[in-house]
Every structure is written in structure tokens, then in C-alpha cells.
Amino acid sequence: MVTVVTQHSGLVDYLREQGYPIDEVKTHVQSAxxxxxxxxVGVLPPHLAAEANSVTTVNLRLSREDFGRELSLEEVRERLVSVETYRVYREQDFQERxxxxxxxxxxxxxxxxxxxxEGEPVVVTHQPDTARYLKDAGYVHPDTPVVAEARIEDVRGKEVIGTVPLYLAAEAERVQSVRFDLSEEERAAKVRLDYAAMMERQPTVETYRVFSEFQLERSLDQVAEKAGVAREEVQRFMEKAPERDYGRSPAAEGYELERGR
Structure with a gap:
């Protein structure tokens, strides 16, 4: 089943125009x-992305004026950069697979x-209080480097502690998320926790493995060659939707666009 998560009707129109098999459209997702x-298809936080079979991002080149308003079909066409598909696994789930x-x-x-x-640690955050908390609370070594605006070379092959978009997460060995759950009132008020507030709360800590469709296929091919079986025999170990045929995911079908960087 394919679910599109977006507030832009123009994006839904674009996907349908391209023949994308849409089963339902949501403006947001509240539960796994x-x-x-x-x-x-859409942007999900890692703890929700890990529940999906695959997550496809439609990357648009947006201006400051675009934020906070609905884009039309024509505007989506004009701003389209790439369409990419990812698989997100919790560390325990990945190891069990x-x-x-x-x-x-x-x-x-x-x-x-x-x-x-090798999975060398690096903290990615533009909030000094967050970096300080992660070190003082013992989630990372005091000497762990901190990057405010991460680039691919900053995270490639490393263990990222922080929140990064999927295209960066896919370059990392793994991503550790330290998440503080806010109340509905705090979310509505867009509360940003300071160092003292973080120290008073117990966060949810989870580690994820993220792969682009290309990365996953390459790894599956290597395992298949080693085992002497077809890729489909290997891919079944990585799927989360039992009814699938274990070929390329629908989220990748029809899209062979190369992401501009």
C-alpha cells in the first residue's frame, strides 16, 4: 500500500501525473x-520512517517565499530536483535480519x-545546548566532534548522533536519535528545550540504519553472489511488507532521476 504524506495538493497531482500508484493521501502521520x-512518499521522522517498508522523498528547490504555502502542480514541476527512495531499519531489527x-x-x-x-561518532546539531547535553549526559565522548551544518563528507561512514535528512543518513554507517517527547501544548507552542530542561527529562534513544535504494540493491547483489542465489532470495530478508513480490519497490519504479548536489 502506498501512502503520500504532504500538505501540497500539487505534489499529489504531480505523482498521479507520473503514474504513481497512490492508495491514500495524509497531511500528517500521528502513529506508526x-x-x-x-x-x-513524504518526510517522516526516523522513528516513523523505520515502520514504513520504504520512504520516498521528492526533493524540491524551494525559496524562502515557498515555505508555509501550498504549491501548485506547475510549481512542483518547476522546483523538482530529484525523487529518491530509502529503507530505514532500527538497529535491533537490522541485526535480527x-x-x-x-x-x-x-x-x-x-x-x-x-x-x-568504521562508524566513528560525530554529533550533528546547530544547537549548542544539545551538543553540551549529549556530552554531559554521556551519550558521546567529550571529545566527539560537533558539526552544525553537515555535508556528505562530514557523515560518510560514521555514526551520526543527531537528526539529518535521509540523503545524509544514507551516507552514515548508522544514525543515533536522542529524542525528547513534547506535550501537545509544547508542540503547539514550538517549544525548544534548553540545556536545563533536557537534563530534567528522559529522552528516547534509538539507533537506525538507512540505505538508499541503490545502496541496498548493491548490498543485496553482493550477498546473493556470495550465497549463489538470486537477489530476490536475499531481498525477502529485508522486506517489511509480506505481500510484496520482492522486486524493486513501487517507490522506485519509474524514477531514475539522479539527485543534484
């Missing part, structure tokens, strides 16, 4: 149950075929 196992893959295919340590680097 709404998108679990589905192919989603690797164990099943090892048992099922007889490939020793299949995780190495999915690795992107």
Missing part, C-alpha cells in the same frame, strides 16, 4: 500504525556487505 509496512540471513543463506557475517565505514 498508519504507515507500518507501507511504501510512503542479518542473523536470519546468515542462517537462511549460509553467508557468514552478511552485515559486512551493508557496511559503509
Amino acid at each position: 500504525e498508519e504507515i507500518r509496512g507501507r511504501d510512503v 542479518m542473523e536470519r540471513m546468515e542462517r537462511g543463506l549460509g553467508v557468514e557475517l552478511p552485515e559486512r556487505y551493508f557496511s559503509k565505514g
Whole structure:
């Protein structure tokens, strides 16, 4: 099932114009149950993206004037940069899949075929209070480097502690999210926690593995070659939607656009 999450009717019109198989459209997602196992088009926080089978982002070149208003079909066409598909897995889920893959295919340590680097830690945040909290609360070593505006070279092959868009998360070895849950009143007021408020609360900490469609296919091909089986036999270990045919995801079909950087 394909779910589009957006507030822009022009984006929905564009996807339909391109023949994209849309089952439902939502302006926002409140719970994991709404998108679990589905192919989603839109922007999701990591804890929700990990519930989806795949997440496709439509990357637009937006001006300051574009924010806060609805874009038309023509405006989406004019601002389109690329369309990309990602898979997001919680670390525990990823490791369990690797164990099943090892048992099922007889490939020793299949995780190495999915690795992107040594996983050296780097904090990504433009908030000094957040960086200070992460170090003082023991989530990272005091000497861990902090990057305010991350580029691909800042995160490639590393363990990122912070929030980054999926195209950067896919370059990292893994991403650790330290998330503070806000009340409805705090969210409505757009409250930003300072250092003292962070120290008084207990965050939710989760680690994720993120792969672009290309990265995942390349890793699956390597495992398949090692095991002497077809890629489809390997891909079934990575799918979250049992009814799928284990070919390329619908979120990637029809889109061979290269992301501009």
C-alpha cells in the first residue's frame, strides 16, 4: 500500500501525473500504525520512517517565499530536483535480519556487505545546548566532534548522533536519535528545550540504519553472489511488507532521476 504524506495538493497531482500508484493521501502521520509496512512518499521522522517498508522523498528547490504555502502542480514541476527512495531499519531489527540471513543463506557475517565505514561518532546539531547535553549526559565522548551544518563528507561512514535528512543518513554507517517527547501544548507552542530542561527529562534513544535504494540493491547483489542465489532470495530478508513480490519497490519504479548536489 502506498501512502503520500504532504500538505501540497500539487505534489499529489504531480505523482498521479507520473503514474504513481497512490492508495491514500495524509497531511500528517500521528502513529506508526498508519504507515507500518507501507511504501510512503513524504518526510517522516526516523522513528516513523523505520515502520514504513520504504520512504520516498521528492526533493524540491524551494525559496524562502515557498515555505508555509501550498504549491501548485506547475510549481512542483518547476522546483523538482530529484525523487529518491530509502529503507530505514532500527538497529535491533537490522541485526535480527542479518542473523536470519546468515542462517537462511549460509553467508557468514552478511552485515559486512551493508557496511559503509568504521562508524566513528560525530554529533550533528546547530544547537549548542544539545551538543553540551549529549556530552554531559554521556551519550558521546567529550571529545566527539560537533558539526552544525553537515555535508556528505562530514557523515560518510560514521555514526551520526543527531537528526539529518535521509540523503545524509544514507551516507552514515548508522544514525543515533536522542529524542525528547513534547506535550501537545509544547508542540503547539514550538517549544525548544534548553540545556536545563533536557537534563530534567528522559529522552528516547534509538539507533537506525538507512540505505538508499541503490545502496541496498548493491548490498543485496553482493550477498546473493556470495550465497549463489538470486537477489530476490536475499531481498525477502529485508522486506517489511509480506505481500510484496520482492522486486524493486513501487517507490522506485519509474524514477531514475539522479539527485543534484
